[in-house]
Structure formats: C-alpha cells, structure tokens
Amino acid sequence: MSTASDYVIVGAGPTGCALGFYLARRGATVTLVESVERPESVVGESMLPGSTLVFDECGLDLSGFMVKRGAVFCRDGAAVRFDFAEAEACRYPHAWQVQREVFDLRWRDVARRAGCAIVYADATAVDVAARRLDTSAGPLTAASATPASRTPPSAPAARAWFNWRPTSPATSPSAASPAAGSGSSPSAAASPRSAW
Numbered sequence: 001m002s003t004a005s006d007y008v009i010v011g012a013g014p015t016g017c018a019l020g021f022y023l024a025r026r027g028a029t030v031t032l033v034e035s036v037e038r039p040e041s042v043v044g045e046s047m048l049p050g051s052t053l054v055f056d057e058c059g060l061d062l063s064g065f066m067v068k069r070g071a072v073f074c075r076d077g078a079a080v081r082f083d084f085a086e087a088e089a090c091r092y093p094h095a096w097q098v099q100r101e102v103f104d105l106r107w108r109d110v111a112r113r114a115g116c117a118i119v120y121a122d123a124t125a126v127d128v129a130a131r132r133l134d135t136s137a138g139p140l141t142a143a144s145a146t147p148a149s150r151t152p153p154s155a156p157a158a159r160a161w162f163n164w165r166p167t168s169p170a171t172s173p174s175a176a177s178p179a180a181g182s183g184s185s186p187s188a189a190a191s192p193r194s195a196w
C-alpha cells in the first residue's frame with residue numbers, strides 16, 4: 001500500500017475524526033490510520049456541555065446517549081449541586097454521557113461521510129522530511145502529517161511532528177466536501193434518556 005493524501009492523521013478517535021472532518025470540509029484529502037477496528041472499553045464517557053458545539057457542527061449522531069444536566073459532588077455527608085443550565089453564558093444546558101465504543105464508531109462515520117479514508121493499520125514510524133508514515137499495512141505519504149493520538153508511534157517522531165510547520169497547507173474552502181449533516185442538530189432531534 002502506498003497512498004498519498006493532503007493529510008495523514010494517526011488515530012481515528014474523536015480528535016482524529018473531528019480534525020479529519022474539518023480538513024475534508026475545507027477540501028483536503030485526508031487519510032486516518034487506526035489500529036483498532038472495533039473499539040472496546042474506551043475510557044472517557046462523560047462529556048461536558050462545550051463539546052456539544054463540535055458534535056453539532058460535525059453532525060455527530062448522539063441518539064440514544066444519556067442527557068446529563070449537571071453533577072452533584074458529595075463529601076462527608078454534604079452535597080454540592082452544579083447545574084449546567086446555570087452556567088454563565090450557557091449555550092448548551094446539558095451534556096452527554098456516551099458509550100465510547102459506540103461514540104467512537106459514530107465519529108468514524110462522521111469522518112467517512114466527510115470524505116476521509118480510514119486505513120486499519122498500526123502507525124509504526126514517521127519520516128517527517130519525506131512526509132511519510134510507515135504502517136503495518138505499508139507506507140502512506142502526505143502533504144502534511146498530524147498526530148491525533150495520545151499514543152503516537154514514537155516519542156522522537158511525535159516531537160518532530162508537533163514542531164513541524166507544514167509549508168503548503170492544502171486547503172480550498174471553495175472545494176468543500178459535503179459536510180455530514182452540517183446545519184442539522186442531532187442532539188436536539190434525538191429523544192434521549194434523561195439523567196438526574
């Protein structure tokens with residue numbers, strides 16, 4: 001396999017898929033490299049209200065997830081209640097409690113619908129100068145490279161990536177790919193279970 005695209009993103013978690021969506025929407029070709037085909041037992045299920053803006057922009061399907069309206073912190077018999085709707089400059093009065101194995105797959109749908117390709121392979125090394133990513137399925141080349149994972153292939157490679165400024169960003173707002181569900185609000189349309 002030797003595929004070229006404008007951007008190669010390591011990790012098709014929520015960050016990688018959202019980044020892929022935004023890049024594809026600006027007309028870039030994007031390849032996501034992901035090692036796990038079916039995510040299981042992923043931590044990080046409790047969302048905060050601010051993330052709903054990104055969910056809505058990306059057209060993420062939130063149907064069936066639990067609405068979370070705030071939190072109660074308990075200690076030594078005392079309880080303090082935080083209601084998201086009472087936050088200053090509140091835009092979203094609630095957040096979501098998600099199942100990550102479902103949530104992550106829905107993020108991949110967002111990326112795919114925006115036109116991103118997803119390659120299932122392990123990213124093993126990066127050659128920044130050559131803009132080449134080695135994976136267990138073969139090399140990928142890109143006009144740019146972006147780590148979107150908490151566990152990048154190797155620490156020196158990650159440092160090089162983070163310091164690297166791509167010289168020719170391939171962005172063309174006029175050539176935007178059809179955005180997945182943009183303009184719609186699945187979170188508002190859904191009829192979720194309600195917590196607390």
Ligand SMILES: Cc1cc2nc3c(=O)[nH]c(=O)nc-3n(C[C@H](O)[C@H](O)[C@H](O)COP(=O)(O)OP(=O)(O)OC[C@H]3O[C@@H](n4cnc5c(N)ncnc54)[C@H](O)[C@@H]3O)c2cc1C
Pocket residue numbers: 010011012013014015016033034035036043044045046047048121122123124148149150151152153
């Ligand atoms: C114990 C714990 C509890 C947490 N609780 C919360 C919470 O309640 N709420 C919250 O919002 N956040 C929480 N977080 C943080 C949350 O998990 C992360 O912010 C979120 O998962 C980051 O998403 P991501 O897409 O950047 O990375 P990840 O979700 O880690 O996705 C990275 C992806 O990259 C893939 N990958 C990694 N290495 C490679 C490789 N070499 N080649 C190919 N693919 C690769 C992985 O398979 C994965 O799919 C918690 C984190 C921890 C550790």
